[in-house]
Amino acid sequence: MIYVVVGAGPAGVVAAEQLRKLDPLANIMIIGSEPEPPYSRMAIPYYLTEKIDESGTYLRKADQHYSLRDITIIQQRVTKIDTAMNTVITESGEKYRYDKLLLATGASPSVPPVPGIDLPGVHNCWTLEDAREIVRLARPGASVLLMGAGFIGCIILESLVLRDVKLTVVEMENRMVPRMMNEVSGNMIKRWCEQKGVDVHTSTRADSIESAGGGKLKVNLNGGQSVEADLVITATGVKSNMQFAIDSGLHSDQGILVNSFLQTSNEDVYAAGDVCQGKDFSTGEYTVQAIQPTAVEHAKVAAGNMVRGHRSEHIGNVNMNVLDTLGLVSASFGLWMGAEGGDSSELVNEDAYRYLNLQFKDDVLVGASSLGLTQHVGVLRGLIQSETPLGVWKDRLMKDPMRIMEAYLACSQAQVATA
């Protein structure tokens, strides 16, 4: 068998490893478009703060990791899939035949439609190459404007503050991390950042960017204010890298469409990770989650389904995120905004920057979000995904959500429940 994996991020690498595990004799190839060893974008913020060097971002650390597993890595951009001939074609015209193909091409930053967005000095922070540029430009004392305070914006925000730049953040929504935090907790993060000296503008849009001379940029905000910056970093969301797949005839929506076996509209082609519109555990709907744990789980399920005799259905992933914004840790899980006809309980401690919000449907936890909590947060995922009936603990949690760990132990762990 010949397995070709397009994309050298976490989904591509985990899939290739899983394919090797299940099919020791197969021919396995990863084709990635970046001129780097497979690395993790998740680690880039820590590279920006110089907590790690470039090799610290690599997905696998051993020199011979891929060759020992007989996984070939090719650095080329795939531009077309010839599904009739089971062949992928690269930018330079090389062709690679496959029996089964996995598309794990990830996502790219979406470019906001702002005049001046293509000026020098405006950068994304997505690839290792972007990060090198930011390290070069975000010198101590430099003025930096960050467009977007979503997950990626916030994770970069921390790195920028640690680099001692003068930082201004502009976010269109009325709070920070709007896809992870509600108004209460999203604004607690905002207040936290402001206290640390970051200038945060929510409900604000950059209308245009212009050159202000001397290498500086001027960013005009809606409402008339403008901000001067040495560097503008955009983090306004990502979109799946799938144009080549669409052009090759695969069906798509927000991402490449798959069935519950992560198989695309072509039976020999599978998809995983940020490019894949896979099933959401909580809603049953197909969405692009674009998170690390989902990428890895997609990869394992898809790889299994690509190998004869290992077919398994993808039951869906709980959407979840964890973020550290200048030391304030936030997390969200599942239906953190609530379920229709459900109940919720909330603990707010504005002064201590602690927050916990639990969302229930009947006596089952279906979503949660937290701020300032770092111990045992994983049980929130555990309770959501196992759909554990909470029984009497539902009412106790309605009164005091902080008893979540007791509820978990009492309801989930047989050794406790039977005693």
Place this chain on the structure above:
Amino acid sequence: MLKSLNIDPGKCTGCLQCEMACSLENEGVFNTAKSRIKVFTFHEEGRFVPYTCTQCDEAWCMQACPVDAIVINAATGSKDVKNDLCVGCKVCTIACPFGTINYNADSGKVVKCDLCGGDPQCASACPTDAITYVDANATGLDKMRQWAGKTDNAGA
């Protein structure tokens, strides 16, 4: 034969010797807040439940790690955090459905039970045998793993 921690909450008196021993062994201080094993108190029933990582086969933490910083210890079967590689991204802390790998803000890394390399100090310190270190198949681990199976997405 791999060994694992066997926890019998019925025998636990809540003395917290395990937490003290864990903290001393791993952090060099007697500070229960730094322990990797936690004793939870059920006030209504007057019960105590020691709780830590079961070193589950699924190794959600290890799977989710984006920088290969969690590895299997071949000698004990434990899943160990490599401090020099952990960047502190915390993805493992939300991926682990048992909540047994946690972020330590002081070190900027995550911490979890590593069975003290094969001589778990919590078990040694426990005066009532509520925590013992025994052959893996003799423990209630299977039950917990069964439960873990309910959250297993990968199937294979």
